[in-house]
Amino acid sequence: MAILRKVKEKIKKVVAPVRKKLATKITLPARRTAAKKASAAKKVPAAKKVSAAKKAAQSRPLVVEEARKEMHGARETAIETSKYFSYAPVKHRRVMPNDLPYKYERDRLVLQVRDPWWLHSYWEVASHTWNSLRDRLKDLFYSAKKVLRVYDVSNIIFNGKNAHRFFDVEVNPDAMSWYIDAGGPGRSWCADYGLKLTTGEFITILRSNTVSSPLDAPSWVSDEEWMVPEEIFGRLYGMSFGFGSNAPTSKVMQERFRRALFSGALSSPGLASMSSPAKKQPKDRTFWMMVDCELIVYGATEPDAKVTVQGKPIKLRPDGTFTLRYTLPDGEQVIPVRAESADEVEERVITPIVTRQTKTSQKMLKEFSRE
Amino acid sequence: MNKGYLCIVLHSHLPFVRHPEHPDFLEEDWLYEAITETYIPLLWVFEGCVQDKVDFRVTISLTPTLISMLTDPLLQERYSKHINSLVELSHKEIERTTWQPEFQSLATMYLNHFCRCRDTFEKHKRNIVTAFKDLQDLGKLEIITCGATHGFFPLMQVTKESVRAQVRVAANHYEATFGRRPRGIWLPECGYNPGDDQYLREAGINFFFTDAHGVLHSTPRPKYGVFAPVYCKNSGVAAFARDLESSKQVWSSIEGYPGDYSYREFYRDIGFDLEYDYIKPYIHPDGVRINTGIKYYRITGPGNRKEPYNPEWARSKAAEHAGNFLFNRQKQVEYLHDFIGKKPIVVSPYDAELYGHWWYEGPQWLDFLIRKIHFDQDTIKMITPSEYLAENRRNQVATPSFSSWGYKGYSEMWLQGTNDWIYSHLDMASTRMTELVKSYPDAQGIFRRALNQALRELLLAQSSDWAFIMGTGTHVSYAVNRTKNHLLRFTQLYDDIRNSSIDDGWLADIEGKDNIFPDIDYRVHQ
Numbered sequence: 001m002a003i004l005r006k007v008k009e010k011i012k013k014v015v016a017p018v019r020k021k022l023a024t025k026i027t028l029p030a031r032r033t034a035a036k037k038a039s040a041a042k043k044v045p046a047a048k049k050v051s052a053a054k055k056a057a058q059s060r061p062l063v064v065e066e067a068r069k070e071m072h073g074a075r076e077t078a079i080e081t082s083k084y085f086s087y088a089p090v091k092h093r094r095v096m097p098n099d100l101p102y103k104y105e106r107d108r109l110v111l112q113v114r115d116p117w118w119l120h121s122y123w124e125v126a127s128h129t130w131n132s133l134r135d136r137l138k139d140l141f142y143s144a145k146k147v148l149r150v151y152d153v154s155n156i157i158f159n160g161k162n163a164h165r166f167f168d169v170e171v172n173p174d175a176m177s178w179y180i181d182a183g184g185p186g187r188s189w190c191a192d193y194g195l196k197l198t199t200g201e202f203i204t205i206l207r208s209n210t211v212s213s214p215l216d217a218p219s220w221v222s223d224e225e226w227m228v229p230e231e232i233f234g235r236l237y238g239m240s241f242g243f244g245s246n247a248p249t250s251k252v253m254q255e256r257f258r259r260a261l262f263s264g265a266l267s268s269p270g271l272a273s274m275s276s277p278a279k280k281q282p283k284d285r286t287f288w289m290m291v292d293c294e295l296i297v298y299g300a301t302e303p304d305a306k307v308t309v310q311g312k313p314i315k316l317r318p319d320g321t322f323t324l325r326y327t328l329p330d331g332e333q334v335i336p337v338r339a340e341s342a343d344e345v346e347e348r349v350i351t352p353i354v355t356r357q358t359k360t361s362q363k364m365l366k367e368f369s370r371e
Numbered sequence: 372m373n374k375g376y377l378c379i380v381l382h383s384h385l386p387f388v389r390h391p392e393h394p395d396f397l398e399e400d401w402l403y404e405a406i407t408e409t410y411i412p413l414l415w416v417f418e419g420c421v422q423d424k425v426d427f428r429v430t431i432s433l434t435p436t437l438i439s440m441l442t443d444p445l446l447q448e449r450y451s452k453h454i455n456s457l458v459e460l461s462h463k464e465i466e467r468t469t470w471q472p473e474f475q476s477l478a479t480m481y482l483n484h485f486c487r488c489r490d491t492f493e494k495h496k497r498n499i500v501t502a503f504k505d506l507q508d509l510g511k512l513e514i515i516t517c518g519a520t521h522g523f524f525p526l527m528q529v530t531k532e533s534v535r536a537q538v539r540v541a542a543n544h545y546e547a548t549f550g551r552r553p554r555g556i557w558l559p560e561c562g563y564n565p566g567d568d569q570y571l572r573e574a575g576i577n578f579f580f581t582d583a584h585g586v587l588h589s590t591p592r593p594k595y596g597v598f599a600p601v602y603c604k605n606s607g608v609a610a611f612a613r614d615l616e617s618s619k620q621v622w623s624s625i626e627g628y629p630g631d632y633s634y635r636e637f638y639r640d641i642g643f644d645l646e647y648d649y650i651k652p653y654i655h656p657d658g659v660r661i662n663t664g665i666k667y668y669r670i671t672g673p674g675n676r677k678e679p680y681n682p683e684w685a686r687s688k689a690a691e692h693a694g695n696f697l698f699n700r701q702k703q704v705e706y707l708h709d710f711i712g713k714k715p716i717v718v719s720p721y722d723a724e725l726y727g728h729w730w731y732e733g734p735q736w737l738d739f740l741i742r743k744i745h746f747d748q749d750t751i752k753m754i755t756p757s758e759y760l761a762e763n764r765r766n767q768v769a770t771p772s773f774s775s776w777g778y779k780g781y782s783e784m785w786l787q788g789t790n791d792w793i794y795s796h797l798d799m800a801s802t803r804m805t806e807l808v809k810s811y812p813d814a815q816g817i818f819r820r821a822l823n824q825a826l827r828e829l830l831l832a833q834s835s836d837w838a839f840i841m842g843t844g845t846h847v848s849y850a851v852n853r854t855k856n857h858l859l860r861f862t863q864l865y866d867d868i869r870n871s872s873i874d875d876g877w878l879a880d881i882e883g884k885d886n887i888f889p890d891i892d893y894r895v896h897q
Contacts, residue, residue, distance in 0.1 A: 094877040096859055104799050110529050112794065113773060115781035122795045177791060209529050212565070214773040214781070219590040226594040226767040236596035236711070239703075240583050242616030288675060294467070294646060310469075325467050325649065333470060 109193045109206035116185035116216040121148060122177040123193050123206055133195070133205065144195035146171050149202060150180055153210060154188045160204075168196065185216040293356055297335060298323040304342040310335055328356050373714070375598075375704030376754040377744070378611065379737075380580065380720035382557050383410065384434040384521055386836035386853075387887050391445055395656050398849055402440050403453040406499070407664060409727040410441075411488045412734040414502050417511060420741055427511055427741040428753040431503065431723065432557035434517040435544045436834070438500055439887045442548075447497040454492065457485045457664060460653045464641070464665065467649075473679045474667050480682060481665050504549050513755035515555035516545040516576075519888070522833035523785050525564040525773060526794060530801035532808075533833065535570045536896040540830065540888055542574040547890060554757050555579065559835050560785070561720075561776035563610070568603040578609040578756045580720060585774035586612035594767055598707055598715035600760070601769040610771045611756055616703060617719040620696055628692040629730035632670045633684045636677055637729060639668040666731075689732040693739035701750040716759055720776075777839075790841040793854055800829050800861050804896045807868060812894070820882070821873045822893040825864040827885050829896075832857035857885070 109123040134141045147170050151163035171178050182189055193206040218237060222228070228236070301307060303320035316322050326333075336351040385405060390396040413431075420427050433441075440446050464478035495502045506512040518524065519540035527533045538556070545553040555578045556571060563581045571579060583597050589610075593601055597612035621627055628634075642654050642663040654661050668677035669685065700717060707715040726733030744751055760766075777784035786794075807822060814822050832854055840850035860881055867873045 094863075094874060094880075096863060100796050100855055100858055100862075104795075106799075108795075108798075110794070110798060112526055112528070112782065112786060114783055114786050115779060120786055120791060120794075122791070124795065176795070211528065212773070215588045215590075218588060219592050221591040223591040223594075223767065223769070226591070228592065228594045232710075233592060233596075236598075237587060239707070240587055240597040240612075240615065242614070242619045290644075292646075294649075325463075326469050327467055327471055327474070329470055 107206055109191065109208040111189060111191055111208040111211045113211050113213055114179070116213050117181065117183055119150075119180040119182050119189060119191075119211065119213070120177065121180060121191060121193075121208065123208075124176060125193070125205055129205065133203070137195070137197070137203075140197050140199070141195070143198045144203075146173050146175075147194060147196045147202065148178060148180065149192040149194060149204075150182065151190045151192075152184065152187055153190045154186075154212075158190050158210065160207075163190075168202075170196075182213060185213055188212045291358075293328040295326045295328040295333070295354060296323060297326070297337065297352065299337060299350070301339040301348070302341065306340045306342070308336075308338045328354065330356050330358050372749065373752040374708040374750050375714045375752075376716040376759060377700055377704075377751050378428075378430060378716055378718045378754055378756060378759070380430045380432070380557070380718065381413070381723035381726070382432045382517075382720060383437055383723035384432070384517065384559075385437050385440065385724075386834045387436040387439060387520065387831060387885075389440060389443060389446055389884075389886075391884060397655055397659070397661070398846065399446070399449065400453075400661060402446060403450050404662065404664060405724055405728060406441075406450055406492070407454065407457070407485070407488050408731070409724050409734075410499060411491050412727045413723065413737070414491065414499060414506075415487075416734050416738045416741070417506050418502070419738065420745075421506070421509060421511060423742075425742055425745045426753075427745065428513070428755045428758070429511070429737075429741075430513045430515060430555070430755050432515045432517050433500065433503060434521055434557075434559075435519050435541045436521060436887065438544070438548055441500050442498055443886075450492065451489075451497065454485055454489045456653060458482065458489065460663065461485055461665065463649075477667050477680055477682075478665070500548060507549065513555065513757055514545075514549060514553075515557055516541045516553040517557045518559040519544065520830040520834045521559040521836060522830070523560050523562045523775070523782070523835035523838070524558060524567050525562045525775065525782055526785060527797075527801070527833070528564060530798055530805070531570075532805045532896050533801045533829070534567055535573070536804075536826065536830065537833070538570045538574045538576070539895040540826075540891060542576065543890065543892075543895075544888060552576075557720075560839075561585075561613070561774070562782075562835075563771055563775070564773050565770050568606040568608040568610075571608045572606040576608065577760060578611060580611050580613065580718065581771050582613050582774045582776040582780060583615045584780060585771045586610055586769075588772035588774070589769040590772075591769055593769055595711050595713070595715070598711060598717065599713070599763070599766060600716070600756070601767050601771065604768055604770045607768075609756070609760055609766065611716070611718045612771075613720055613776065614717045617696070617700065617717055618721070620699065621719070621721060622725070628696075628736065629725075629733070630670065631688050631692070632672055633681070633688045634670055635666055635680050635685065635731040636668040636670045637666065637731075639666055639677055641665045641667070685732050686735060689735040690739045693736050693743055696736075696740060697743050697748070697751070701748060704751055716754065784842050785835055785838040787842055789844075789847075790838040793838060793841075796854075796858050797833060800832065800858055800865075801896075803865050804829050804861075804893075807865065808894055808897045811868070814893075817873050817875060817878070818868060819893070821864050821868050821878055823891050824878060824882055824885070825861055825868070826891055826893045826896055827887055828857045828861040828864065828881070831885055831887065832861065860885070 103124055105126045106124055107126050107129050110121065112120045112122075114120050137144070147168045149166050149168050151158060151166040153163050156162055156164070169178065169180055180191070188210055189212070190210045191208040192202075192204040193208075194202055194204040196202050218233065297309065298321070300319075300321040301316070303316060303318060305316070305320070307314050307316060307322065309324060314322055314324065332353065332355045334351060334353050336349055338347065338349045340347050383405075385401050388396070388398045388401060390399065417427075417429070461478055461482035465475055465482060468475040468478050491502075492499065503512060503514060507514045518537040520537070522533065522537045524534050524537070527537075537559075541556070542553055552575045554576065556576050558567070558579050558581075561580060561582050563579070563585050568579070578600065586593050586597055586601055589601060593599075597614055600609040600611045602609055619626060621629070640662040642650060642665075643660045647658075650660070650663075651658065653663050667680055669680045671678045703717060704715055726737060730736075741753070744753055773781065775781055775784075804826060807825065811818060811822060834853075837850040837854045840846050864873075864878075
């Protein structure tokens with residue numbers, strides 16, 4: 001039994017850094033810039049991320065820890081880690097896998113809508129599917145490019161051949177997800193994941209679900225019964241966005257509405273209001289210091305004596321000692337401490353007098369360049 | 372005669388955070404803070420109005436996860452400890468600030484607040500959900516439900532069974548809590564995907580909310596913009612849209628009321644400000660400084676220098692802002708009434724936790740607003756969506772647009788480089804859950820328990836909060852671990868069920884930890 005336990009511990013030690021590193025890797029903020037196209041190209045394939053993470057974790061766990069510190073502030077992270085990874089003993093322990101599987105061995109391609117312009121896709125091709133393709137295509141398999149073929153299937157029942165148009169996105173060979181710049185609000189989309197052979201032929205491996213991207217502006221369709229003149233609708237549209245009843249209905253204004261809508265200024269802060277204790281500091285220099293003083297007044301007398309401090313009665317501990325703690329503002333504090341014996345025969349008064357005076361200065365030690 | 376309606380909606384939600392295995396868990400504080408700063412202060416506002424015979428209507432969502440935590444004996448016990456420790460701390464603060472009267476009066480204010488919270492908590496036998504229920508039974512509040520664990524529906528479109536399960540579990544949980552079926556729902560993150568309304572219909576739900584562009588961009592065009600609901604095509608469920616003008620006034624970080632210099636500064640908490648040894652018993656036992664809820668400063672201005680908080684100034688600002696809000700709504704409603712030729716409904720939804728927690732004076736503001744609407748004017752009437760639909764049976768039929776009230780208005784908050792990895796795993800788990808339901812249409816005994824627990828784990832993994840947190844960058848490892856742990860537990864259960872080798876002891880252990888939805892029936896996932 002003892003040996004078994006030792007083996008288990010060893011396994012844990014080996015596995016733990018991998019797990020930590022994986023968690024860290026995922027926290028890395030997306031470097032997705034405003035340039036949408038650039039972002040798609042930069043997308044790191046998920047497969048690469050994971051394998052690289054594993055290697056790094058095994059060889060250099062120290063670097064991992066440092067990366068974590070940078071991310072959150074060391075202490076918070078340290079606590080989170082300790083509290084999460086060292087459970088108090090549970091009633092019924094069971095050896096569980098440490099991480100989610102990297103693949104599920106299934107053939108699946110899914111499209112998701114991110115916004116009117118962008119789609120997200122993820123996929124997985126089962127090993128046996130790859131194998132049979134390899135057997136079938138022989139050399140062509142190895143020279144083929146992996147491609148997402150995105151079909152515009154608006155208002156049709158797609159049969160694989162009747163799309164309005166399609167475009168191809170070449171993806172990294174080991175990628176398992178991709179953001180697609182579909183660029184067409186109010187359209188329906190379907191995608192194939194497949195191989196583009198050097199002969200130009202496209203071989204579909206997976207076909208996705210069909211999704212519809214939303215409109216980014218009012219519909220052109222009007223209901224006869226609920227018809228509304230363009231001018232009136234335009235004003236209503238402006239008012240709905242909070243621009244008041246005088247908002248003109250021009251293209252420029254529509255653009256302004258759109259910007260207001262998509263800026264995120266009115267998006268729900270959601271849980272962020274509960275979970276972000278640290279204030280976001282402005283980008284300028286953020287150096288700061290605070291100093292304050294507190295005064296501890298303590299003493300002891302007979303446990304049954306009556307004691308007042310600055311005229312106010314205080315409670316003694318059972319052994320007759322007492323401690324008081326005050327913030328000490330600038331100026332003089334006269335603190336008479338008076339004790340009276342329980343039989344009201346004797347009195348002692350001790351009066352500390354404390355003065356606080358604070359001086360401050362602030363200067364730049366050298367030129368600071370904003371670059 | 373009123374010229375239009377105001378529908379205030381407060382969305383109250385916290386993810387299910389309950390860790391019996393750890394005596395002091397940082398993320399559980401979200402609940403305790405929200406109880407002290409938001410839920411109980413809102414109850415005071417509503418109960419005060421009832422007592423003073425001030426008529427009002429507020430629509431409030433209490434999510435199934437939040438209700439589950441508020442009614443959980445372990446968390447109730449922990450809250451009781453938490454509030455007692457705050458009472459103790461504020462006593463110490465009163466002493467410590469003896470020579471600073473401007474702070475001492477604030478310490479006394481907090482002592483009173485915490486003691487009052489404790490009284491309210493105990494008065495309702497530690498279950499404040501019953502207090503909200505009483506207000507609903509009086510006809511003042513309309514409590515609506517939400518997705519069972521706040522899963523973001525637009526990103527579950529390939530596993531619609533999960534959308535159905537989210538809605539059904541929530542509706543059943545609501546019925547068990549409030550003694551009737553829910554009439555409305557707050558779609559998690561206000562995320563609407565065309566067609567999801569049919570699952571609402573199935574659960575007997577009559578209305579939901581979208582962000583402004585959900586209805587504005589619906590097909591065909593909505594004749595009244597966001598100022599009247601539309602019925603969804605096919606399902607007939609009504610969609611009410613958010614009015615952005617009223618949102619902006621409260622919510623905007625630039626123009627919104629909460630940024631007023633007289634209001635309390637959120638970021639100066641004694642948990643961070645005071646000397647370490649003194650404050651240590653009241654922060655996290657591992658020594659991490661956290662918010663205590665005792666904050667002495669007002670916003671003062673843009674810089675770092677802060678002046679002491681003055682409750683009277685803040686209070687008169689709250690009154691002024693309530694008056695300003697009402698004035699703007701009156702103008703808006705009067706104009707719209709003539710412009711569209713019917714009584715508009717202005718829907719103003721907010722995160723409930725904005726009130727009291729972020730915006731300390733928010734509950735006061737709401738109190739002033741309700742009272743001003745009742746006493747000072749006739750232009751506007753407060754209304755709930757159910758009442759509106761009863762009065763206005765004829766509404767345009769349309770298909771609202773995919774939308775959410777998250778960052779940039781669609782899915783991006785929950786679908787970006789930091790969190791997009793979760794969806795293939797969630798998709799796999801949902802697919803497997805559907806498969807299990809098909810294979811075991813009528814499981815009994817330990818199989819039934821395992822199947823029910825599998826659905827609990829799946830639902831917990833689906834909380835949009837985890838993806839949201841991964842997207843914001845604080846508490847990330849917690850969110851990642853929650854996602855993984857629930858998925859791993861699900862997968863283990865799936866394998867066990869498939870292999871007919873369920874580990875009873877382990878099952879009991881995770882049933883005890885993830886004990887949400889005791890009456891769940893796994894067969895809703897189909």
